[in-house]
Amino acid sequence: MVRTPALRAGPVGRARAALSKGPVPRFTSALRSPWLVSRLGLWLALAIGVCFATGLYSHALQHPAWWFTFPTRPVSLYRVTQGVHVATGLAAIPLLAAKLWSVYPRLFALPPVRDAAHALERAGIAALVAGTLFEFVTGVLNVARVYGLMPFYFPAAHYRAAWLVVGGLLLHVAVKLPLIRAALTGPPPAPAPDGVSRRALFGFVGAAGIAVTAATLGQTLRPLAGLSVLAPRDPRIGPQGLPVNRTAAAAGVRTTAEEYRLEVAGPARTLRLSLADLAALPQHTATLPIACVEGWSANGVWSGVRVTDLVRAVGGTRDSGVTVESLQRAGRYRVSTLDSAQAADPLALLALRLGGEPLHPDHGYPLRLIAPNRPGVLQTKWVGRIEVSA
Amino acid sequence: MSAGPPSKRPAAGMTVRILLGALGVGLMAFALVGALTDHDARRPGVLVVLAAVLVGHDFVLLPAALLVGTAVTRWLPRPARTPVLGGLFVTAVLAFVALPLALGPGAPADNPSVLPRDYGVGLALTAAVVWSGVAAWIAGAALRRARRGPGVATPADPGTGADT
Incomplete structure (x- = not known):
């Protein structure tokens, strides 16, 4: 392709001139x-947007x-959104690495600060980069359960920092909008005479994203479970063939069939039901996923x-x-709530069985909540009491 | 703020930018206020980790990557450079995910469903796949060059193309 000087001096040429304003150390890659x-x-x-939207939903x-x-259908909505949240974050690691590499010389631009506005802009960039x-x-550390390197409560810090990232990103786009527009609509710069080509660089980013995805997605996509050698979970591994986050021992729960009673408190009466009482009530079966905030998920057949039915038995209504x-x-997850729509859903069960067998203690024996479109941490295990509002 | 290219409607473009910027600053303030009023997020540890990841990336990880890239570009024969740089990049990304799994505290004794695999082996396996691809890429390119036969001119190596 023949490039005329006039083309080079177009918006991209000017944008490049603006970007390379000021002496910077010698970064030799012609790719930037x-x-x-x-x-x-x-x-x-785009990746950050997907992570933010799915994260806010969670x-x-x-x-x-x-x-x-929140809707109770589709039953696997949360399974998909949280799977996408974690998978997108993992797949975007090479994008983040490449993006930061591509602007790295700007970190050393001189003078470091030109005026107050420039100082604020650079502070905003620092906040954006640090937050991202x-x-x-922290996302990677959390799925790997390296809590020791996170001296804070991960969900709260991860949530607050997300607002910092999105705010910083909007500010960054506002500042750079003319450059971005010119660069996105303008022609590409002349190919580098030597070294890695643009196509190769995009190839690296894509290949790394695909590699990380293939190596981890099996934690939520069962057919890939054998392939995903870096998946933090295997949806096939766990008691009764289903992974567990918190064991009965860790929760300090020990109960026997003889001593167990479920207390059902409602507007009209309070019932105390033994396991035999519960087994004598109409039994229903539902195939529902355990979908963990950590991004793994697996279906179970619960009965x-x-x-x-319990709501009605103690004088509650559809409201x-x-x-x-x-x-x-x-x-933190000792108690969870179902709003009226969630409680009235015919698939919302207090399950006694998984795959036809009594629940394993780690799955919440003798009784656990399992309901559609719900994070795993809210599928309360070892249920001892339910309270039905008027 | 850098001056953009001249626009036919500078005022309209500026309004969008100001609104976007104001929204961005607002959300950042929301993050700050939220963090300060959230007992679980109001921890010095958050600031420590924010600073650590910024310094760790900008002054340790990326400079190290640039050094490796420079070494590859300087010392490897020209046809091997791009495949090897690609292999290094993909391996580094896989290692970023795998190392916390492999070196972290791992599964609690009572819960074998947590981190059920050997992630050191997993990293070795994925790296083996990546580097088989790199080798195949280099071999394929060499084969194509050989098939074109000797005497085909290749661009001179300026020796300064370090991809840093």
Whole structure:
């Protein structure tokens, strides 16, 4: 392709001139250009957008707001959104690496600060980069359960930093918008005479994304489980063929069939049901996933009593909400709630069985909540009491 | 703020930018206020890790990667450079995911469903696949060059193309 000087001096040429303003150390790769930076940035921003949207959804499910109720269909919605959240974050690691590499010389631009506006812009970039690295690093550490390197409560910090990243990203786009527009619509710079080609660089990023995805996606996509040698979970491995996050021993729960009673408190009466009482009630079966916030998921075939049957037995209605309490004495997820729509769903069960067998203690023996479109941490295990509102 | 190219509607473009920027600053402020009022997120550890990942990336990880890239470009024969750089990049990304799994505390004794694999072996396997691909790429390119026969001019190696 013949490139005329006039073309070179076009918007991209000017953008490049603006980008390379000021003396910088000698970074010799001819690959770096606004053309490349803007494309890597666009893809990274899309990935961050997907992670942010799915992350907000997960946060909202776990911190239900009074003004919004979440659907119970499709039953695997959360399984998909949270699987996408983790998979997108993992696949975007090479994008983030390439994007930061492509602008690295700008870190050393001189003078470091030109004026107050420039100082603020650079502070914003520092916050954006630190926040983005924080999200990627803590996300990876969390699925690998390296809590020792995170001196904070991961879900809260990961959630707050997400707002920092998205805010910083919008500010960054606002500042760079003319450059971005020129670079995205302009022609590519002349190919580098030597070294890695642009096509090869995009190939590296794509190949790394595919490699990480193939190596981990099997934690939620069962057919890939054998291939995914770096998946933090195997959906086939666990008691009764299903992974477990918190064991009965870790939760400090021990109960026997003889001593167990489920207390069902409602507007009209309070029932105390033994396992035999529960088994005598109409039994229903549902195939529902355990979908963990960590991104793994696996389907189980659960049987037990419909929540809505118990609601009616104690004088509740279709408008009743339900609070489900575990036998475990402590823990953030000891209690969970079902709003009226979730409680009335025919697939919302208090399960006694998994795959036809009584629940393994680690799956919540003798009784656990299992309901559609719900994060695993809210599928309360070892249920000892439910409270039905009027 | 860098001056953009001249636009036919500078005022409209500027309004969009100001609104975007204001929204961005607002969300960053929301993040800060949220973190300060959230008992679980209001930890000095958050600031420590924010600073650590920034410094760790900008002044340790990326400079190390640039050094490796420079070494590859300087010392490897020209046809091997791009495949080897690609192999290194993909391996590094896989290692970033695999090392916390392999070197972390791993599964609690009572829960074998957590981190059920040997992730050191997993990293070795994935790296073996990647480097088989690199070898095949180099061999394929060499074969194509050989088939074209000797005497075909290749561009001179300026020796300064270090991809740093």
